[in-house]
Amino acid sequence: MTLSMNHPFHNPGGKTMPTSAALLEWYDRHARDLPWRIGPARIAKGVRPDPYRVWLSEIMLQQTTVAAVKAYFRKFTEMWPDIESLASADEQDVLKAWAGLGYYSRARNLKRCADAVVREHAGRFPQTATALRELPGIGDYTSAAIAAIAFGEAVPVVDGNVERVVSRLHRIDTPLPVAKKEIRAKAALMLDPARPGDFAQAMMDLGATLCTPKRPACMHCPVRRMCRALATGDPETFPVKAPRRAKPRRRGAAFVIEHPEKGWMLERRGGSGLLAGMTQVPTTAWTARQDGTTDTSEAPAGVSRWRRCGSIRHVFTHFELELDVHHAVAELPLEAGQWWSASDEIGGEALPTVMKKVLALAIESKLAENS
């Protein structure tokens, strides 16, 4: 390590309070109260969180906001209160419950991980980050988070919040993701081995509530005296990130087919790639965007009259999609992998948000036409 000897992070016995102490003192007073969390007061009394709930919340929170996760976390813990019940569930039921939360490979890996823990680890999660890292859906961040929070292992936990906090504290101007190793090393130096879980969550709470991407509340920050980016007056410029690629546009047509008695025609998407294993209405391929609107030449055969409902737009991670929605009432024969879903069943299907938009538009435009 090449830290100068008078730097506060390297001087825990000196006049300046170590960063971890200042941070934990703040966390003891300002920790967010979250459904999957045991607060610092109860942790101090020796209470440990349920590893199953820690794991479930961490998977859900990957690239996902706390606000979006809360309702799903409650639903999942009601439906599957422990690892054994989740391991006993059908994958399709897990996907149905996950529908709307996004990044659906997380749900498939969640199920695979539950199976592995029950079958290969006697229903107990491994207690170290290294061992957790071997399980499906658990990478560098999640393995460290579970190990620190649920099992008290003294490992640095580096998520997007910590990257932001550490890159500002040390004014690291190397762009991400190249700077990751350096950030991890700095976080490891700061870590309080007596309270690894609290320390990890304190860093994340700081990043989420004060050390925010825009307009950080530096005046309320417990570690502002140690912050080099604040000292130079430009904390908002950190972390530096590599430029993003442009988002292309794609277009396609979706076909909402309504059986007069049986409901809507649905089908299951393939097992890999975008929205893998999720449910959809029949659609054309989604291809590089062209001008003009799509027609029904690629629609399922046997429909005498299509009604054009309009189009929906949806933004995925790496492209924007515009789907022209067509509706018809028809008694078509079902192909393999298709089924009719009645109106009281369709809410429980594994429909991703883009498909909920398609169905909502078809129903809305039908009602408008009939009124």
Next chain:
DNA sequence: AAAGCGTGGTT
């Protein structure tokens, strides 16, 4: 190892 993978909120 760069790219694929959802969605909703904020600016």
Next chain:
DNA sequence: TAACCAAGCTT
């Protein structure tokens, strides 16, 4: 509005 962002993982 478009860009950016949120407790990343997989291949």
